[in-house]
Amino acid sequence: MHLRKTPPENPTNTTLDALKTWVDQVAELTRPEDIHWCTGSDKEYRTLVSQMLADGTLKTLNETTYPNCYLHLSDPDDVARVEHLTFVCTADQQDAGPNNNWMPPADGHAKMNALFDGAMRGRTMYVIPYCMGPVDSPYSRCGIEITDSPYVVINMKIMTRMGEAALARIEREGKFVRGLHSTGELDPERRFIMHFPDELSIKSYGSGYGGNALLGKKCHALRIASYQARTEGWLAEHMLILGVESPEGETTYIACAFPSACGKTNLAMMVPPASQPGWKVWTLGDDIAWLHLDEDGQLRAINPESGYFGVVPGTNEKTNKNAYDMIQHDAIFTNVGQTADGEPWWEQKKTGTPVIDWQGRDYDPATAKAPAAHPNSRFTVSAKNNPSYSTLADAPEGVPISAIVFGGRRKEIAPLVYEAKDWKHGVLVGAGVASETTAAMVGNVGVVRRDPMAMKPFCGYNFADYWSHWLSFDERTDKLPKIFHVNWFRQDADGKFLWPGFGENLRVLRWIIDRCEGRIDARRTPIGYLPNAEDIDTSELDISDETMHALTTINRETWLEEIASIGEYLESYGDRLPADLKQEQQKVAEDLAKAS
Ligand code: O2Y
Numbered sequence: 001m002h003l004r005k006t007p008p009e010n011p012t013n014t015t016l017d018a019l020k021t022w023v024d025q026v027a028e029l030t031r032p033e034d035i036h037w038c039t040g041s042d043k044e045y046r047t048l049v050s051q052m053l054a055d056g057t058l059k060t061l062n063e064t065t066y067p068n069c070y071l072h073l074s075d076p077d078d079v080a081r082v083e084h085l086t087f088v089c090t091a092d093q094q095d096a097g098p099n100n101n102w103m104p105p106a107d108g109h110a111k112m113n114a115l116f117d118g119a120m121r122g123r124t125m126y127v128i129p130y131c132m133g134p135v136d137s138p139y140s141r142c143g144i145e146i147t148d149s150p151y152v153v154i155n156m157k158i159m160t161r162m163g164e165a166a167l168a169r170i171e172r173e174g175k176f177v178r179g180l181h182s183t184g185e186l187d188p189e190r191r192f193i194m195h196f197p198d199e200l201s202i203k204s205y206g207s208g209y210g211g212n213a214l215l216g217k218k219c220h221a222l223r224i225a226s227y228q229a230r231t232e233g234w235l236a237e238h239m240l241i242l243g244v245e246s247p248e249g250e251t252t253y254i255a256c257a258f259p260s261a262c263g264k265t266n267l268a269m270m271v272p273p274a275s276q277p278g279w280k281v282w283t284l285g286d287d288i289a290w291l292h293l294d295e296d297g298q299l300r301a302i303n304p305e306s307g308y309f310g311v312v313p314g315t316n317e318k319t320n321k322n323a324y325d326m327i328q329h330d331a332i333f334t335n336v337g338q339t340a341d342g343e344p345w346w347e348q349k350k351t352g353t354p355v356i357d358w359q360g361r362d363y364d365p366a367t368a369k370a371p372a373a374h375p376n377s378r379f380t381v382s383a384k385n386n387p388s389y390s391t392l393a394d395a396p397e398g399v400p401i402s403a404i405v406f407g408g409r410r411k412e413i414a415p416l417v418y419e420a421k422d423w424k425h426g427v428l429v430g431a432g433v434a435s436e437t438t439a440a441m442v443g444n445v446g447v448v449r450r451d452p453m454a455m456k457p458f459c460g461y462n463f464a465d466y467w468s469h470w471l472s473f474d475e476r477t478d479k480l481p482k483i484f485h486v487n488w489f490r491q492d493a494d495g496k497f498l499w500p501g502f503g504e505n506l507r508v509l510r511w512i513i514d515r516c517e518g519r520i521d522a523r524r525t526p527i528g529y530l531p532n533a534e535d536i537d538t539s540e541l542d543i544s545d546e547t548m549h550a551l552t553t554i555n556r557e558t559w560l561e562e563i564a565s566i567g568e569y570l571e572s573y574g575d576r577l578p579a580d581l582k583q584e585q586q587k588v589a590e591d592l593a594k595a596s
C-alpha cells in the first residue's frame, strides 16, 4: 500500500482559521491518506454505505422487509461504553471529583497524542461538523468530530444535525467542541476516552462503538456540556423528554432521568393502552435533555440529538411498538443476529429464527448457550422514523417542562411514585437515585448502585459542585417544575413485578400531571408526597388493593436505612458537599426517626 509521508492537502474552504489550523494539526499528527469534509448530504451517506458494503464493514439486510437497513458487527471486545477507561482531565483533580477518573491535562494529551501518532495512515480522515440541537436554537451547541471511521460518520448523520448548516453556524460563532477519534487497533489495552472540559475538547482512541466513538452523544452532549452548562447557567442531563396529551388536547412536557437499562426509550415512545382512550404520548427525546431558563423563568428543554441509539433486545410490538415499527426501515443495526432470509434478529423479537449470531457465526437456537444478539446490540435510527415523533423536537425554543422525574430499578424500598416536597428536597431525591444492575451490564446482577440524577457515568465535573449548581436554580426563578421519583420495578417476595409497566406507566404520569395542575391531594410523609391509592387509575388492571397499598406506602425501617446510606454516600464528597443538601438529608432522617 502507498503511504503518505506528508499530510494530504486539506480541501476545506472554511472561513474559520482556527478550524482549518486544527484540522491541519490533526492531519500532521495522524497522517491520513485523504481528508473528507462531510456535507451531511444523503448522497454522501449513500456513498459511504456503498463503500462499507464493498469492504464488509456493513452488510445489507433483507431489502424487502427491512429496506435501507444495514448490519454492522463490531469487534467482540468493543461492544459497550468503557467507564474505567473514560477520564476527565482538569488542572485540579477536585474539579473532576470522586465521580470521575482523572488525569492532568498535559498527561492526558501526551498519552493520547502518542496513540494518535500516525494512527490514520492509509485511511481517510473525516471532518464532521455537527450541531447538538436545532441549528437555529440559541440553546444548541456545535462541535467538529474528526474520525477515521465511516461507520461513525453515518451514525453521526442520523444522531446529530450534521454537515453544511452546522459548519455555517460554527463559522458564525467561532466556538465549537473539538472531538478527535480513531478506531485504532481496537486493543482494549490501548483504548481511552479523554475529556478536556476547559478546552472544550475530547480525544477518543481504540473503540469504534457507540458512546465511545459517536462523540456528539455522551462525550459532548453530557460530559463536556454538563461542565459548560455549569458556567453558562443551564443543565445538560441524562433525561428523556416526552409530551403527554390529554383527551382535551392539553400537552404537558415531562423530563425523566433514569439510569441506563431502566427503559428510557420505552417510556419516551410509549403507546397508551386501550384503557386510556384519547391520551397520546409524543416523543421529544429518549436519552439527553438540555434545560435552560427562559427570560420568564420557565425551564425549557431541547433534545440535542436527532436520532436514537437504542438497545435492540427486548424490543417487540408489546414492549415498544413505536420503536419496533421505526426500525423496520432506514436503520443501522449493530451486533444483532440474522435469520436465514437476511432479517435482523434479537432476543424477544417474537418472530423469525436466528441462524447467525452477532459475531457472524452459525447459530442454532436448539443448542446455543448464548444469545444470538449481543445484549447491548443497538439500532441507530432517525427520530423522524418514530410514529410518536413530536415536531416540537425541532423547535428552537424547546418545550416548557412541568415535571422532572427521577427513577431507578429497585425491587424494594422505592414506592411506585412520590413527589418531592420542594426543589431543594427534589435535588436530594435526584442525588439519591440508585438502581440495580441488570444482565445487560458487566458484573453481578441485582447489585444496587448509586447513580445520582442518572449521571454517574456522564457528569463532567465533581458531583458536589453539580448538586450546588442544581440547587442554585431555586434562587433564579419561582417557576421551577415539580420533582418526582418513580419505580416501575417493585417486586413481591416471589420476584413478581407488582406494577405492569410499559404503556400502563401512563397512569402514573397522569397522577404526576394532576399534581402539577394542583388537581389532587397527596399524603405528606418524611420522604415526600405519596399518592392516595385511589388517585391512580387502575381501571381494567388486574391489581389488588393490597398491591396498590404496597406500591404507595413506605416502610419506615428500610427508609431509615436508605436515608442513612444516602447520607454516607453524600459525605463521601467531603467539604464540597453543599450544606443545603446535607440539611435536606438530615431533615428526612429526623422526620423518619420521629414518625410512628
Ligand atoms: O453509547 C453506548 O455505547 C451504549 S450506552 C447508551 C446508548 C444510548 C443511550 N444511552 C446509553 C447509556 O448507557 O446510557
Ligand code: MN
Binding pocket: 238, 260, 287
Ligand atoms: Mn443513556
